[in-house]
Amino acid sequence: MNGQQVLITGLGVVAPTGVGADAHWQAVLAGKSGIARITRFDPTSYPVRIAGEVKEFDAAERVPRKVIPETDRWTHLALVAADEALQDAGVDLSTLPEFDVAVVTSSSSGGTDFGQHQMEQLYQNGPSWVGVYQSIAWFYAATTGQLSIRHGLRGPCGVLCGEQAGGLDAIGQARRLLTSGTRLVVSGGTDASLCPYGLVAQLSSGELSTVDDPAGAYLPFDAEASGHVPGEGGAIVITETADAARERGHEAYARVLGYAAGFDPRPDSGRPPVLKRVIERALKDADLTPADVDVVFADAAGVPQRDLDEAQAIGAVFGPRGVAVTAPKTLTGRLYGGGAALDVATAALALRHQVIPPTTGPTRLAPGIDLDLVTAPRQPAQLRTALVLARGHGGFTAALLLGRQ
Amino acid sequence: MSTFTLDDLRELLRGGAEEGAVLDGDIANTRFDELGYDSLAVLEIAGEIQRRFGVVVPDDAVTEMPTPAKAVEFVNSLFARAGA
Secondary structure, three states: OOOOOEEEEEEEEEEOOEEOHHHHHHHHHHOOOOEEEOOOOOOOOOOOOEEEOOOOOOHHHHOOOOOHHHOOHHHHHHHHHHHHHHHHHOOOHHHOOHHHEEEEEEOOOOOHHHHHHHHHHHHHHOHHHOOOOHHHHOOOOHHHHHHHHHHOOOOOOEEEOOHHHHHHHHHHHHHHHHOOOOOEEEEEEEEOOOOHHHHHHHHOOOOEOOOOOOOOOOOOOEOOOOOEOEEOEEEEEEEEEHHHHHHHOOOOOEEEEEEEEEEOOOHHHOOOOOHHHHHHHHHHHHOOOHHHOOEEEOOOOOOHHHHHHHHHHHHHHHOOOOOEEEOHHHHOOEOHHHHHHHHHHHHHHHHHHOOEOOOOOOOOEOOOOOOEEOOOOEOOOOOOEEEEEEEOOOOEEEEEEEEEO | OOOOOHHHHHHHHHHOOOOOOOOOOOOOOOOHHHHOOOHHHHHHHHHHHHHHHOOOOOHHHHHHOOOHHHHHHHHHHHHHHHOO
16 A cells, blocks of 8 residues: 555444434444334245334435436435535535546445336236336446436446445445545445345345344344344445545544455365454554554354354454454344445444444353453543454455544 | 327426426427436336337337437327337
């Protein structure tokens, strides 16, 4: 990396914990869960009946009228989050050269809700009833494309599909672009697959909890861990060079200090998951040591073996109970393409407010898991550096280091 | 025989209109792209015509419909050909 510092200067959150970064942060500190029985469709006949839904979100009020029928809900959520993030960053895009501003988002499910309705048209009425916007609405890059069109951002745009890890990969890519000439990148990501088609697709991972109690279904690292709860939403973050932010005199939330990604070996290979090495490489990328890290935002799979793998990797790098670990995603469920992006937003807020937000739910760590799991808001003497971890289904692994600004 | 009028088209156009889109008045010879409808939007309207009027509109018909006036003319030619 060259000497250019990369900053997070704006946040936009659309999550089960709230619409708006402030609402989200207040809910996270209060341990107010967004997990409840699914209302977007009747879940009675499905093995999973609870989820983290984004409530109080009416696309008709917040998304341009023409765009709504052309796009999936996951794009609507991102468009609204981006509006907030851009406003929060205080940036006037019309003053920046269009090729100097890019969009890089994370997507995992694509437009499943939109696609399901089009498939219903297909098998109920026939091919001519499938609308033309199916061709662009389902596609992973649709959110990036719509953000690019809406705001006139024509820099090196892209989309990262790394399941739950994709949010970190998107910001990692944004950082790469910002250290090679791009001035500002609209990054992060959202996901929204809480429709029957989306839920059935998620069920195939075998990692969803079938516990019906919203307070007891998603208990990562706990002896009662039973899988995860699905959720929707995410966060859009504005990343830019320190020079660009300084020119505007804008105060940043955090610095992006380091990033690394890896991919797990086959489960039957006998080789360990790649997480430990990814953490070490991220630290090296940031030129930091484990002692510099004050909090880890865990991936928190909620699946016993995956929890153990993650706890062992954290323990191997930081020592037993060597670092505070938290998982505010216990309030939202796992948001797939939006999950790690929301964790980055939460970590950035933690660094600004100098508070470690809690993990809600777990009460008794599973055997072999020796973590300093934060279960109530904690104000350490100093909160300098946060490490965000994300592991996606199938082997995606990423780590991002954020520093206090 | 069915006929397709500019007002029929206007109604379809309103379905996918941007806020503040000007569809009243003399739009007959204004190009669709100038009215804010890109090629996908015109294709979607062609699909809607097909579904509502039961006439087959080929996908490449978009090139025959650069303006509302041309679209009305083209759709009526399809009706005539179908003997509807």
